[in-house]
Amino acid sequence: MAPKTLPMVETLATHQRTEAWRSDAAQSLDYPILFWVTRGQGRIMVDCRMRGIGPNTAVFIPPHTLFSYEMFAAPQGMVVSLPRDESLGLPRRAALLKATTVQMQSDAAGLIDALARELSELRPGQRRAVMAHVMMLGVWLDRALTEQPQEEPGKSDRVLRRFSHVVSIGHRDGKSLGEFAADLQVTPTHLTRLTQNAVGKPASALLQERVIQAACAALRDTDRPVQDIASKLGFSSPAYFTRAFQQHTGQSPSAFRKSRRSA
Known part of the structure; x- marks a missing residue:
């Protein structure tokens, strides 16, 4: 379900169980979503283009983007459903990014873990802290995109x-x-x-x-x-x-x- 004012972090397995229908059927959302796959293989369709995915892969999907996915071989990972807020600086286009270094993998996992912790604790300034973590995820995506430019569409x-x-x-x-x-x-x-x-x-x-x-x-x-x-x-x-x-x-x-x- 869509996040209201705060993001939502869940495991890939939980996300698949709570989806409205089959993950391998075309769907779209009115908010951005980030998949972080740490184990397993699969494939994902984004903007009517099929791509393979494997461990240490991030897939960012903006709002109103047609996608579907299938995972195999005991997949593990996290799914971050994000508020639709242009001030957060998230990418405007879909991106599939491979975390090729230990540092990239550690940074992505650490940012998602920190966001999940902040969401689980009711503390003063929670919303500001959560949004700061989301903005840092946006920075991670921007840096990964700089290192791995996406192909220009034909x-x-x-x-x-x-x-x-x-x-x-x-x-x-x-x-x-x-x-x-x-x-x-x-x-x-x-x-x-x-x-x-x-x-x-x-x-x-x-x-x-x-x-x-x-x-x-x-x-x-x-x-x-x-x-x-x-x-x-x-x-x-x-x-x-x-x-x-x-x-x-x-x-x-x-x-x-x-x-x-x-x-």
């Missing part, structure tokens, strides 16, 4: 990045894939070819996964009636929403809500 990557953003913010509008493609000034066929080549999924599947993620979050975190959620997400009827939701999750909306509330 034409196809720029289209995929824009698709990632418009789906992240416009998934509630009930738009068709054709309408999203028109916004990007490409054809649905071309857009699907790009996503299929980049992440092995058609563009329509990424859009559907993002909509279902939003539905799961609404069912888990609110008491809004199912029909209201269906309408908000652009479904023509509650029955159509229920069929689509059950097809993707294996549960009806009401059964999903009940299982998450009792977990």
Whole structure:
């Protein structure tokens, strides 16, 4: 769940258990998030680009960025959900960074540990101290980016990045894939070819996964009636929403809500 005014630090395992839906399905958040992987292997999709991840890897994901991830081999790590506050100086673009030196690894782990400790203790000046730790994480990311510049996106990557953003913010509008493609000034066929080549999924599947993620979050975190959620997400009827939701999750909306509330 989103941090309100303070960040949240949790283990990778805890984060995976508490997610609204599957981590390997396309999702996006309205706040920044940092993954710090210390053990295990996996892969992550960010802005419709698939990358491998391993030990001592940091992945920073800004708000409204489409992503998914799969972890293998008993992964360990931390996840830092951050407030959306431009004054903190966090990167504006997604970044995947390998901590190649012991010093880099120690600095990242130490900053996250210090942030977690500060959050666990109610002391005077907690908010200022927490935000100072977050700003230092931003400094760590900036320094790592200086040492490991990210590749400049090509034409196809720029289209995929824009698709990632418009789906992240416009998934509630009930738009068709054709309408999203028109916004990007490409054809649905071309857009699907790009996503299929980049992440092995058609563009329509990424859009559907993002909509279902939003539905799961609404069912888990609110008491809004199912029909209201269906309408908000652009479904023509509650029955159509229920069929689509059950097809993707294996549960009806009401059964999903009940299982998450009792977990």
